[in-house]
Amino acid sequence: MSIKVTILGNASAKPTAHAHPSSQVVNINEQLFLVDAGEGVQRQMARLGISPLKLRAVFLSHLHGDHLYGLFPLLSTLGLYGRRTPLQIYAPRPFGEMLEGFLRLCEQNLPYEPQWIEVDTTKHQIIFENDTTQIWSIPLRHRVPTAGYLFRQKEPALNVKKFAIERYALSVAQIVAAKRGEDITLDSGEVLENRLLTYRPYPAIAYAYCSDTNYSARVATLCRGVEMLYHEATYAAAERKIAKERGHSATTDAAKVAEKANAGRLLIGHFSSRYKDLEPLLKEAREIFPATEIAEEGKTYLIEDARQAE
Amino acid sequence: MSIKVTILGNASAKPTAHAHPSSQVVNINEQLFLVDAGEGVQRQMARLGISPLKLRAVFLSHLHGDHLYGLFPLLSTLGLYGRRTPLQIYAPRPFGEMLEGFLRLCEQNLPYEPQWIEVDTTKHQIIFENDTTQIWSIPLRHRVPTAGYLFRQKEPALNVKKFAIERYALSVAQIVAAKRGEDITLDSGEVLENRLLTYRPYPAIAYAYCSDTNYSARVATLCRGVEMLYHEATYAAAERKIAKERGHSATTDAAKVAEKANAGRLLIGHFSSRYKDLEPLLKEAREIFPATEIAEEGKTYLIEDARQAE
Numbered sequence: 046m047s048i049k050v051t052i053l054g055n056a057s058a059k060p061t062a063h064a065h066p067s068s069q070v071v072n073i074n075e076q077l078f079l080v081d082a083g084e085g086v087q088r089q090m091a092r093l094g095i096s097p098l099k100l101r102a103v104f105l106s107h108l109h110g111d112h113l114y115g116l117f118p119l120l121s122t123l124g125l126y127g128r129r130t131p132l133q134i135y136a137p138r139p140f141g142e143m144l145e146g147f148l149r150l151c152e153q154n155l156p157y158e159p160q161w162i163e164v165d166t167t168k169h170q171i172i173f174e175n176d177t178t179q180i181w182s183i184p185l186r187h188r189v190p191t192a193g194y195l196f197r198q199k200e201p202a203l204n205v206k207k208f209a210i211e212r213y214a215l216s217v218a219q220i221v222a223a224k225r226g227e228d229i230t231l232d233s234g235e236v237l238e239n240r241l242l243t244y245r246p247y248p249a250i251a252y253a254y255c256s257d258t259n260y261s262a263r264v265a266t267l268c269r270g271v272e273m274l275y276h277e278a279t280y281a282a283a284e285r286k287i288a289k290e291r292g293h294s295a296t297t298d299a300a301k302v303a304e305k306a307n308a309g310r311l312l313i314g315h316f317s318s319r320y321k322d323l324e325p326l327l328k329e330a331r332e333i334f335p336a337t338e339i340a341e342e343g344k345t346y347l348i349e350d351a352r353q354a355e
Numbered sequence: 356m357s358i359k360v361t362i363l364g365n366a367s368a369k370p371t372a373h374a375h376p377s378s379q380v381v382n383i384n385e386q387l388f389l390v391d392a393g394e395g396v397q398r399q400m401a402r403l404g405i406s407p408l409k410l411r412a413v414f415l416s417h418l419h420g421d422h423l424y425g426l427f428p429l430l431s432t433l434g435l436y437g438r439r440t441p442l443q444i445y446a447p448r449p450f451g452e453m454l455e456g457f458l459r460l461c462e463q464n465l466p467y468e469p470q471w472i473e474v475d476t477t478k479h480q481i482i483f484e485n486d487t488t489q490i491w492s493i494p495l496r497h498r499v500p501t502a503g504y505l506f507r508q509k510e511p512a513l514n515v516k517k518f519a520i521e522r523y524a525l526s527v528a529q530i531v532a533a534k535r536g537e538d539i540t541l542d543s544g545e546v547l548e549n550r551l552l553t554y555r556p557y558p559a560i561a562y563a564y565c566s567d568t569n570y571s572a573r574v575a576t577l578c579r580g581v582e583m584l585y586h587e588a589t590y591a592a593a594e595r596k597i598a599k600e601r602g603h604s605a606t607t608d609a610a611k612v613a614e615k616a617n618a619g620r621l622l623i624g625h626f627s628s629r630y631k632d633l634e635p636l637l638k639e640a641r642e643i644f645p646a647t648e649i650a651e652e653g654k655t656y657l658i659e660d661a662r663q664a665e
Contacts (some may be wrong), residue, residue: 059435060428062401084428092370110431110461118370118394118424125369139460144458150449151420247469 066111072319086115105136185258260298265305300333314340376421396425415446495568558660570608575615588626610643624650
């Protein structure tokens with residue numbers, strides 16, 4: 046089953062009339078996760094026909110305004126729309142204090158509970174898990190505590206091939222055992238290897254979101270083998286020094302991380318407002334990592350198991 | 356000299372893809388005042404070519420999100436743009452507490468000081484005054500403490516008519532006395548009435564902003580004779596009961612206030628998202644007060660002394 050990533054904003058902090066700050070919706074098995082929430086996120090969702098009521102949880106990388114200021118208006122609107130289910134917001138400290146102030150001063154009567162779950166930005170660990178999905182934190186290197194997020198589909202349960210059931214006249218007990226991954230011994234004494242009897246109904250896809258951050262070899266290691274990596278590329282290679290000083294990456298940094306991680310594809314975003322034309326940035330990244338794309342506002346990227354298909 | 360009002364948003368709280376929440380820029384003698392700051396205000400300013408660095412002060416009617424949530428991103432951006440001058444923000448309590456939290460948790464390094472000036476929403480009084488302009492608070496009737504704002508140009512100093520100076524060979528002392536508003540006694544003993552010698556170089560215009568509020572006869576009294584009144588009209592006349600319950604006005608309420616105030620023109624705004632077509636709202640208001648207009652996003656309304664020109 047694929048993962049879908051919809052870009053709501055691809056700009057960095059200075060607002061422009063044509064671009065929105067960082068925000069995206071990650072759709073895993075029809076669970077919608079909002080990742081970062083720059084100003085205007087709810088308007089972008091309305092434009093793209095994504096119902097905010099469907100949000101399963103929110104993940105904030107860090108507490109700079111261009112990743113944050115759209116969240117409170119969205120929380121407010123969810124109240125107007127009558128959400129009742131608690132909403133988990135994963136974010137570094139001191140988000141809890143901000144949320145407390147918001148609830149006390151701005152929204153005393155929300156009909157649901159926004160719940161803060163603190164993210165330790167120094168650790169790579171599972172912070173969310175259910176039947177189908179694991180979400181891991183990734184320590185990033187920015188001016189303030191910042192985490193990336195690694196979305197991993199879990200391996201789906203094994204299915205038993207129909208032809209095998211018929212050919213070997215497998216019993217219910219044998220089918221259940223095969224689903225558990227066991228080899229099957231027939232009455233004849235013949236042993237059937239599990240891999241010949243079963244298959245995964247869909248591949249487990251992984252997607253990593255890394256913004257904002259300096260180049261980090263550790264990030265590449267932690268994102269090893271992801272089908273798609275979103276990595277910030279605030280600056281062109283010529284401004285690499287400025288990027289480094291400000292806790293950001295240049296196009297070439299993003300491409301090197303993707304290459305080192307052996308990622309399937311690279312999406313670059315979080316562009317400085319100084320770049321009116323993004324083509325030169327794309328070109329720079331592609332020289333190092335050809336499977337690079339610009340994260341375009343309003344576009345949905347379908348992540349499939351490209352390497353298996355090849 | 357005219358007053359110019361640019362509408363940045365005309366919608367009420369529920370966000371839509373096509374409209375922005377309440378916000379407008381009032382330009383008096385090239386001083387820019389931001390009145391309310393719904394989400395997206397800085398983006399709307401960028402679109403319309405209004406530099407946020409030119410803002411003289413901000414006036415918030417009340418602290419509901421659809422009048423407030425665009426302010427903090429704007430304050431943040433002013434920092435990125437290097438504003439040094441303190442920025443006065445006129446707002447009811449507990450805005451100071453919100454601002455304190457914002458400065459402490461989100462923006463520790465702003466290069467300028469946002470200063471809160473508390474507005475007492477129970478009083479009609481001058482809250483801002485300089486050589487050319489007076490701004491008054493207007494107590495409104497909403498669910499939370501809310502103030503409207505009355506912008507009054509001061510009468511400009513008297514000029515002495517050129518023909519009078521020449522005809523009566525007025526001395527410098529006589530000219531100065533005439534500018535002070537005095538009658539002039541010529542050497543011949545003839546007394547020249549001041550009104551025959553002098554004129555105001557431009558009329559003093561008044562503009563009132565009233566949102567959000569129930570119908571209030573007192574508001575009409577306080578806005579008496581304004582050249583233009585902006586009055587919220589969240590609902591159509593048929594929903595007048597809902598309007599009243601929620602601390603809002605219907606089209607007919609707005610029109611009645613304009614009529615009772617003997618306003619020159621009426622601008623209606625703050626429309627509920629339920630109305631896709633605003634023409635029927637306009638028609639309802641015009642039946643009571645013909646000089647009504649819809650506050651259209653992106654449009655600038657020039658307020659001149661229409662009655663004197665007639």
